[in-house]
Amino acid sequence: xxxxxxxxxRPNEKPVxxxxxxxxxxxxxxxxxVALVIVSPLFLLAVASLKDDRFEILADMGxxxxxxxxxxxxxNFNEVGHFSGELAFGRYLFNSLVILVTTVCAxxxxxxxxxFVLAWGSVKGRAAILSVVxxxxxxxxxxxxMPLVVMVSRAGMTDTFAVQIVxxxxxxxxIFLFYQFFAQLPKELLEAAxxxxxxxxxIYRSIFLPLSLPAVATVSILMGIETWNQYLWPILxxxxxxxxxxxxxxxxxxxxxxxxxxxxxxxxxxxxxxxxGLYLAFQRWFVSSFVGSAVKG
Amino acid sequence: xxxxxxxxxxxxxxxxxxxxxxxRLLQEASMLAPAVVLLTLFLIxxxxxxxxxxxxxxxxxxxxxxxxxxxxxxxxxxxxxDLFWTALWxxxxxxxxxxxxQCGLAFATALLLHQKxxxxxxxxxxxxxxxxxxxxxxxxxxxxxxxxxxGPFNQVLGFVSxxxxxxxxxxxxxxxxxxxxxxLSAWQAYGFQxxxxxxxxxxxxxELYDAARIDGANALQRFWHVTMPGLRPTHVFVLLITTIQxxxxxxxxxxxxxxxxxxxTETVVHYMVxxxxxxxxxxxxxxxxxxxxVIVLIIALVQRQLLRRFDV
Numbered sequence: 001x002x003x004x005x006x007x008x009x010r011p012n013e014k015p016v017x018x019x020x021x022x023x024x025x026x027x028x029x030x031x032x033x034v035a036l037v038i039v040s041p042l043f044l045l046a047v048a049s050l051k052d053d054r055f056e057i058l059a060d061m062g063x064x065x066x067x068x069x070x071x072x073x074x075x076n077f078n079e080v081g082h083f084s085g086e087l088a089f090g091r092y093l094f095n096s097l098v099i100l101v102t103t104v105c106a107x108x109x110x111x112x113x114x115x116f117v118l119a120w121g122s123v124k125g126r127a128a129i130l131s132v133v134x135x136x137x138x139x140x141x142x143x144x145x146m147p148l149v150v151m152v153s154r155a156g157m158t159d160t161f162a163v164q165i166v167x168x169x170x171x172x173x174x175i176f177l178f179y180q181f182f183a184q185l186p187k188e189l190l191e192a193a194x195x196x197x198x199x200x201x202x203i204y205r206s207i208f209l210p211l212s213l214p215a216v217a218t219v220s221i222l223m224g225i226e227t228w229n230q231y232l233w234p235i236l237x238x239x240x241x242x243x244x245x246x247x248x249x250x251x252x253x254x255x256x257x258x259x260x261x262x263x264x265x266x267x268x269x270x271x272x273x274x275x276x277g278l279y280l281a282f283q284r285w286f287v288s289s290f291v292g293s294a295v296k297g
Numbered sequence: 298x299x300x301x302x303x304x305x306x307x308x309x310x311x312x313x314x315x316x317x318x319x320x321r322l323l324q325e326a327s328m329l330a331p332a333v334v335l336l337t338l339f340l341i342x343x344x345x346x347x348x349x350x351x352x353x354x355x356x357x358x359x360x361x362x363x364x365x366x367x368x369x370x371x372x373x374x375x376x377x378x379d380l381f382w383t384a385l386w387x388x389x390x391x392x393x394x395x396x397x398x399q400c401g402l403a404f405a406t407a408l409l410l411h412q413k414x415x416x417x418x419x420x421x422x423x424x425x426x427x428x429x430x431x432x433x434x435x436x437x438x439x440x441x442x443x444x445x446x447x448g449p450f451n452q453v454l455g456f457v458s459x460x461x462x463x464x465x466x467x468x469x470x471x472x473x474x475x476x477x478x479x480x481l482s483a484w485q486a487y488g489f490q491x492x493x494x495x496x497x498x499x500x501x502x503x504e505l506y507d508a509a510r511i512d513g514a515n516a517l518q519r520f521w522h523v524t525m526p527g528l529r530p531t532h533v534f535v536l537l538i539t540t541i542q543x544x545x546x547x548x549x550x551x552x553x554x555x556x557x558x559x560x561x562t563e564t565v566v567h568y569m570v571x572x573x574x575x576x577x578x579x580x581x582x583x584x585x586x587x588x589x590x591v592i593v594l595i596i597a598l599v600q601r602q603l604l605r606r607f608d609v
Contacts, residue, residue, distance in 0.1 A: 028414045034406075035423040041438045041484070042426060048441070061441050062452040114332035121325040129329070136336065138597050139344055142545050142566050143590040146573050146583045147346035148339065150355070170335035200324050229431040231548045232566070236574065247433045251552050254436070261441060268434040279429050283422055 042272075043067065049076055049265040057261045076266035084241075089267045092246040096228065097274060099164050099245060103227045104220050106169045111219065112212065114170070115178025116204045120190055130179065137172040142232070149236050161243045164234055168227065174219045181215035182208055217285035221278065228275045246271050347590075350583035357577040371584035381585070383560050384568040390475055391482075391564070392543040399483035400490060400535050407494030421495075428488025432548040439481040440553060443467035468553055471561035478549055478562055485549075486542065490535045497531030498524070530604055537600035541593050565589055 048057045050072040060066045080089040117123060118130050148167065157163040185208065193203045209216075231247050238244045250271060253264040279286075351372070354365050375381050406424050410417065427435075442449050446464035454462045467477040501524065509519045547566035550556060556563035556571075565585065573582030 024414060027412070028416065031409050031414070031420055032416075034409070035420055038406075038484075039423050039426050041442065042430065044441075045434070045438050058441065058444060059447075061444060061449050062447040066449065110331045110335065113328040117325045117329045121329075123322055123325040123329065129333070133336070136340055138594055139340060139590065140541070140545055140593050142547070142569070143586040143593070144340060144343040144347060146569070146579060146586050147343040147350050149573075150350070150357070150579060151343060151346070166335070167339035170332040170339070172336070172340075175332060200321050201328060204328070225429055229433075231433060231551075232570070236570075247431055250433045250437065254440070254552050259440070261437075264437045268437045271431055271434055275429050275431070279425075280422075283418075 040067075045265055045268055045272075048261070049269045050074070051262065051265075052076065054260055054262040057265065076262045077270070080263050080267050080270070087263065088241055089246060089249060089270055091241060092244055092249040093270050093274075095161070095243055096245040096247070096271075098161060099243075100224060100227050100274065100278075102161070103165050103168055104223050106165070107171065107174060107223050108216055108219055110169050111171060111174040112178045112209060112216070113204065114175045115180075116182050116208055117200075118175070118179045119182040120203075120208075121200065133172045133175050137176065145233065145236065152237060158237050159239050159242055163237050164230070164243060164245065168230075168233075171223070174223060177219055178212070178215055181212050185211060214285045217282040221282050221286045224275060224278045228271075344590075347583045347586050350580055351587045352584075353580045354578075355580040355583075357573065357579050367580070371581045372588075374581065375584055375588065380560060380563060381565075381568060384563045384565050387475060387560075387562060388544050388546055388564050391479060391546055392540055394476060394479040395483055395543050396536060396539055398479060399487045400532075400539055402483060403487040403490035403535065404494055406487070407491045407498060410491070411495060411498040424491060425488040427484050428486065430485060432485060433552065435481055435485045436549055436552045439477075439484075440468075443477055445469060469558055471559045474554055474558060474562045478546075478553070482546070482549055486539075490539065493535055493538075494528070494531060497528045500531075501527035533600060533603045537596055537603075541596050544589070544592055544596070565592075 044061075044066055047067060047069050048060075050069045051057050051060070052071075052073050052075050080087045082088045083090040083094075114133075118126055118133075152158060152163050152167075189207055189211075190203060193207055198206075229247065230245065231251070234245050234248045235251075238248060246267065250264060250267050253259055253267075352366060352368055352370075354367055410421050410424060414420075445451065445466040445468075448467075450467065451464040455464065465473055467473050505523045505527070506519055509523050514522065545566055546564045547570070550562045550564050550567055551570070554562045556567050566589065569582050569585035569589065572578050572585060
């Protein structure tokens with residue numbers, strides 16, 4: 001039936017192609033305008049971070065001057081970019097980067113190994129472990145955070161990098177995403193490698209993991225965004241600058257009587273850059289593979 | 298969604314076991330071990346502890362007074378606290394608003410981006426940008442957008458209405474504060490739901506559209522009779538994920554309004570954190586977290602039931 005549909009509808013469409021082309025161009029332009037409106041707050045942020053005076057920033061916000069900076073300056077970035085002292089955003093950014101990179105790398109390794117064994121291993125009780133993992137997905141971070149704070153403070157782990165990294169490495173969602181991806185790959189891959197006498201870890205490392213780049217990209221982006229945006233957990237477990245992430249530091253601008261918008265904007269831009277880089281690096285694989293796996297998950 | 302199904306699929310694919318030696322099993326176990334140990338330590342143990350702590354008078358820092366098991370006293374106190382009910386009412390209001398705004402935005406943008414057009418990937422990337430923006434940064438930006446009385450929103454409203462609409466104190470007026478939080482939350486989070494919708498749209502076979510075209514269905518009819526039924530599981534998934542997110546509302550409220558003005562943006566999680574850390578009542582806060590878990594669990598079970606009904 002669909003073949004008939006195609007053969008019937010194709011000839012009809014040809015004569016109107018030029019009209020349809022114009023329509024499509026108009027449509028694309030319209031979508032671009034919508035896209036610009038959607039991202040305009042981010043553009044405002046970038047522009048405002050280059051303005052030196054916080055009162056100017058607020059005054060400009062109400063008009064079209066918000067979209068333009070006549071004498072751009074990097075003063076705000078110089079002001080907040082220190083590595084020690086009151087505005088040590090260089091330090092906070094560094095802390096966040098350490099936490100981000102460690103969590104994502106460890107997370108990809110730990111969760112993909114588990115997902116692989118759950119999909120192709122021969123260990124008994126795999127199905128049971130998988131159903132437990134799926135069930136655990138329901139538990140929200142917010143509802144375990146109270147006892148967890150008590151646990152880590154009894155263990156003397158507060159105010160460390162480890163306390164912000166280790167608890168969030170393993171995650172039911174990412175184990176399941178990897179499991180699902182690996183389970184879709186053909187069984188012959190495993191059998192052929194087993195014939196050659198490769199160990200199960202070897203098979204994972206040199207055959208399945210290299211094939212799972214889309215899954216790695218998806219998990220990296222999702223985990224990266226999640227880690228980068230952590231707010232509740234770090235305010236509960238950090239007290240000093242030592243391991244304080246940039247999100248917590250930016251939030252302290254709001255505690256002041258008069259908000260230093262210029263500094264807050266510059267610090268926010270600093271915070272945007274790494275996650276934007278991560279997103280751009282993996283975006284190619286992310287959209288397609290997320291589109292492939294999202295609804296199934 | 299199809300978790301059980303895919304479990305079965307892989308079980309069918311699995312090579313016949315039996316001849317696996319001890320070395321292989323040991324290797325598999327050590328590959329599983331990190332995830333199992335971490336999940337146990339940092340998810341299962343605190344989860345079980347939260348039920349126990351909820352029935353004690355545990356403080357945040359150890360005190361000389363002995364820890365007492367007080368059964369359901371914490372829960373009774375919570376249910377007698379008006380502020381808790383205010384918080385629950387506020388998150389329900391938030392959910393009521395965020396569902397149409399955020400899911401509508403996600404659905405509309407997904408429909409726009411699903412069509413074939415030049416620069417499609419660039420456009421998809423642009424529409425996803427807010428979703429990678431940290432909530433803290435979103436608060437910085439929207440904090441200026443909401444400025445009273447001369448912020449951009451007030452200026453635009455005044456201009457469009459010819460000065461008829463008076464400037465609104467978006468975050469300072471109890472009538473408006475929660476709605477303002479809805480706006481910025483929807484902008485920040487719709488990107489994920491948009492991608493889920495794109496996946497759903499991609500899952501509808503082209504043949505269905507062709508068949509509808511043959512039958513003489515116009516664009517609107519195709520949308521109504523092909524796209525919408527095809528997206529039914531996606532709609533359920535998106536609506537319930539958004540509902541669960543909404544009940545966990547915390548960061549933007551903690552930063553921008555601290556639950557105010559006049560408790561109009563107090564949320565369940567904010568209430569829990571305040572009980573645990575400002576009043577140092579860990580047992581009480583754990584009881585709130587148990588209630589939060591029960592709410593999320595109910596939503597998830599409803600989702601599962603609905604999806605089972607729609608699953609083909």
